[in-house]
Amino acid sequence: MNDGYNVAVVGATGAVGTKLIEMLEQTNLPLKNVKLLASKRSAGRKLLFKGEGLFVEELVPESFDDIDIAIFSAGGSISQKFAPEAVKRGAVVVDNTSQFRMVDDVPLVVPEVNKEALKKHQGIIANPNCSTIQMMVALEPIKKLAGIGRVIVSTYQAVSGAGAKAIEEVKQQSREILDGKLPEDLTTGILPVASDKKHYPLAFNALAQIDEFADKDYTKEEWKMVNETKKIMEDDQIKVSATCVRIPVITGHSESIYIETEKEVSVADLRACLEDAPGVVLEDDPSQQIYPQAMNSVGKKDTFVGRIRQDLDVTNGYHMWVVSDNLLKGAAWNSVQIAESLHELDLVKI
Amino acid sequence: MNDGYNVAVVGATGAVGTKLIEMLEQTNLPLKNVKLLASKRSAGRKLLFKGEGLFVEELVPESFDDIDIAIFSAGGSISQKFAPEAVKRGAVVVDNTSQFRMVDDVPLVVPEVNKEALKKHQGIIANPNCSTIQMMVALEPIKKLAGIGRVIVSTYQAVSGAGAKAIEEVKQQSREILDGKLPEDLTTGILPVASDKKHYPLAFNALAQIDEFADKDYTKEEWKMVNETKKIMEDDQIKVSATCVRIPVITGHSESIYIETEKEVSVADLRACLEDAPGVVLEDDPSQQIYPQAMNSVGKKDTFVGRIRQDLDVTNGYHMWVVSDNLLKGAAWNSVQIAESLHELDLVKI
Numbered sequence: 001m002n003d004g005y006n007v008a009v010v011g012a013t014g015a016v017g018t019k020l021i022e023m024l025e026q027t028n029l030p031l032k033n034v035k036l037l038a039s040k041r042s043a044g045r046k047l048l049f050k051g052e053g054l055f056v057e058e059l060v061p062e063s064f065d066d067i068d069i070a071i072f073s074a075g076g077s078i079s080q081k082f083a084p085e086a087v088k089r090g091a092v093v094v095d096n097t098s099q100f101r102m103v104d105d106v107p108l109v110v111p112e113v114n115k116e117a118l119k120k121h122q123g124i125i126a127n128p129n130c131s132t133i134q135m136m137v138a139l140e141p142i143k144k145l146a147g148i149g150r151v152i153v154s155t156y157q158a159v160s161g162a163g164a165k166a167i168e169e170v171k172q173q174s175r176e177i178l179d180g181k182l183p184e185d186l187t188t189g190i191l192p193v194a195s196d197k198k199h200y201p202l203a204f205n206a207l208a209q210i211d212e213f214a215d216k217d218y219t220k221e222e223w224k225m226v227n228e229t230k231k232i233m234e235d236d237q238i239k240v241s242a243t244c245v246r247i248p249v250i251t252g253h254s255e256s257i258y259i260e261t262e263k264e265v266s267v268a269d270l271r272a273c274l275e276d277a278p279g280v281v282l283e284d285d286p287s288q289q290i291y292p293q294a295m296n297s298v299g300k301k302d303t304f305v306g307r308i309r310q311d312l313d314v315t316n317g318y319h320m321w322v323v324s325d326n327l328l329k330g331a332a333w334n335s336v337q338i339a340e341s342l343h344e345l346d347l348v349k350i
Numbered sequence: 351m352n353d354g355y356n357v358a359v360v361g362a363t364g365a366v367g368t369k370l371i372e373m374l375e376q377t378n379l380p381l382k383n384v385k386l387l388a389s390k391r392s393a394g395r396k397l398l399f400k401g402e403g404l405f406v407e408e409l410v411p412e413s414f415d416d417i418d419i420a421i422f423s424a425g426g427s428i429s430q431k432f433a434p435e436a437v438k439r440g441a442v443v444v445d446n447t448s449q450f451r452m453v454d455d456v457p458l459v460v461p462e463v464n465k466e467a468l469k470k471h472q473g474i475i476a477n478p479n480c481s482t483i484q485m486m487v488a489l490e491p492i493k494k495l496a497g498i499g500r501v502i503v504s505t506y507q508a509v510s511g512a513g514a515k516a517i518e519e520v521k522q523q524s525r526e527i528l529d530g531k532l533p534e535d536l537t538t539g540i541l542p543v544a545s546d547k548k549h550y551p552l553a554f555n556a557l558a559q560i561d562e563f564a565d566k567d568y569t570k571e572e573w574k575m576v577n578e579t580k581k582i583m584e585d586d587q588i589k590v591s592a593t594c595v596r597i598p599v600i601t602g603h604s605e606s607i608y609i610e611t612e613k614e615v616s617v618a619d620l621r622a623c624l625e626d627a628p629g630v631v632l633e634d635d636p637s638q639q640i641y642p643q644a645m646n647s648v649g650k651k652d653t654f655v656g657r658i659r660q661d662l663d664v665t666n667g668y669h670m671w672v673v674s675d676n677l678l679k680g681a682a683w684n685s686v687q688i689a690e691s692l693h694e695l696d697l698v699k700i
Contacts, residue, residue, distance in 0.1 A: 245604070258591075289546060
């Protein structure tokens with residue numbers, strides 16, 4: 001028995017960071033102290049944790065001297081620099097960025113799917129991409145029931161995945177359009193990808209680009225869904241292709257997913273297995289117009305699944321609509337669940 | 351040679367009707383007179399046609415006495431009642447509603463694809479569903495090049511497809527959300543389907559329901575894409591499944607389309623054949639972040655195709671992103687093109 005963990009949140013003032021604090025307030029993980037870390041610019045700010053004011057401290061290597069679990073969500077370059085420092089000082093790192101996800105000895109974990117992979121950790125555990133996580137939660141029970149040979153996914157992703165500035169930008173653009181501004185006069189500069197050459201309006205638009213373009217004209221976001229799925233499901237044979245699209249929703253990713261199973265099953269079988277699956281809420285009653293909605297997912301930890309239908313021609317093909325809060329299950333909640341799993345499996349040395 | 355057609359627009363004051371008037375201003379079809387028809391409520395209003403004020407007249411059976419071509423866009427029940435009246439009085443009807451689309455001797459026409467089907471018309475020609483039309487324009491050249499065995503489509507459809515009141519509703523909801531109203535306090539009543547039991551907010555949301563639910567838990571909109579594709583392409587063997595989703599875009603439908611061709615081709619071959627295809631504008635240069643966008647399609651008659659990629663596992667599988675103005679190519683422009691084709695093929699008796 002330990003008397004609780006010292007947990008650090010790196011990037012505490014960001015869009016995901018503030019959700020991490022909320023999730024730590026709700027976790028069953030025994031906590032001794034919570035330390036909030038951010039850049040020098042944000043240091044000195046006071047944030048509430050369980051009703052108590054905590055000062056945000058500047059992130060330095062020594063920040064991790066007394067830390068058991070460090071949850072990172074401050075961008076890839078910060079993780080690259082400071083995660084090894086945290087490990088060196090004895091912390092286990094749960095990293096929300098893409099920095100270490102595809103590194104061989106770094107477990108990439110969705111607790112409902114591959115919690116056991118944590119046992120091989122070498123200090124760093126990666127939290128998968130938001131759009132991958134919710135797909136994994138929905139597909140794992142189906143994989144257990146019938147095997148999955150193939151996945152084709154088209155996403156409808158929310159803007160909060162691109163950070164707080166992107167949210168402000170799309171709100172600003174929305175106001176401008178409602179006030180009658182022309183498309184060419186809208187404020188742009190962040191979306192679709194802050195670091196990329198061109199920027200386009202997202203308000204009342206749909207942008208088929210998330211992250212930069214990469215190999216074979218797929219974007220990095222699309223490659224994440226492909227490669228992370230294979231790693232998390234520990235199955236290199238599973239066929240995955242993705243089209244990732246940003247739409248003007250603040251929070252809540254939606255996904256239109258087509259799967260081909262190895263074994264033919266009925267839609268009733270699929271519904272039954274999803275109804276019992278961890279982390280899944282089945283919302284699938286067309287007669288009552290019940291189906292998952294991004295807006296309804298906000299603030300909830302579950303992944304919502306509905307619109308389950310058999311393909312009209314392929315007998316082992318199925319379509320579904322999968323929705324989750326991208327800041328919670330897609331990021332903060334999955335990270336805290338990983339910390340809970342580390343505790344449950346006794347994988348953090350104190 | 352004739353000295354021009356007398357053309358009636360039924361539903362002249364609606365979202366599509368006003369676009370029909372614009373398209374008739376731009377058409378090469380020889381016009382003698384244009385008659386604007388609508389419900390009693392709208393009769394007496396004056397609309398501009400080529401700078402001239404035209405009075406909207408009340409729709410009655412006798413409205414068609416001197417009409418050669420009548421373009422209907424006033425809802426299925428109006429078409430059901432008045433299209434046969436127009437035909438009886440010697441007019442050829444181009445119907446924008448779903449009323450006659452699947453009737454055997456009614457040609458369902460996208461001029462770039464199956465103009466020849468007009469030759470068998472018995473007085474009524476149906477304009478396909480907006481989401482089907484743009485898909486057909488993009489797929490026909492590929493079908494000619496390599497054959498198409500299978501289509502899986504997920505749509506990102508604009509709200510103007512649901513009419514002028516739906517546009518106002520989503521604008522109102524957007525303002526309310528930007529002003530801080532909670533989801534449960536938003537104004538609803540029209541979307542997703544005015545005639546259905548429940549109504550949900552669409553602003554900053556995505557609704558996986560367009561039209562009512564029907565057979566096998568697919569919506570009527572999804573069935574339209576399936577059945578109309580088979581009819582237009584004159585191929586009952588083509589496998590089509592659809593997931594239709596409304597997103598907060600005012601005008602411009604986007605579609606994530608996966609196809610399997612009969613013959614394996616390269617992405618370069620696909621781009622080349624689309625570049626030369628009628629009604630298609632290829633916008634596909636990832637290195638310059640060039641891909642179709644709903645916002646850019648507004649007011650244009652073309653169908654924009656981009657994000658063309660080979661599937662990562664299936665060698666005859668391809669993904670693409672297809673965008674078009676749902677009020678123009680998806681409705682008004684396709685209807686006027688049908689009228690132009692009727693003239694070209696000399697299929698209207700004067």
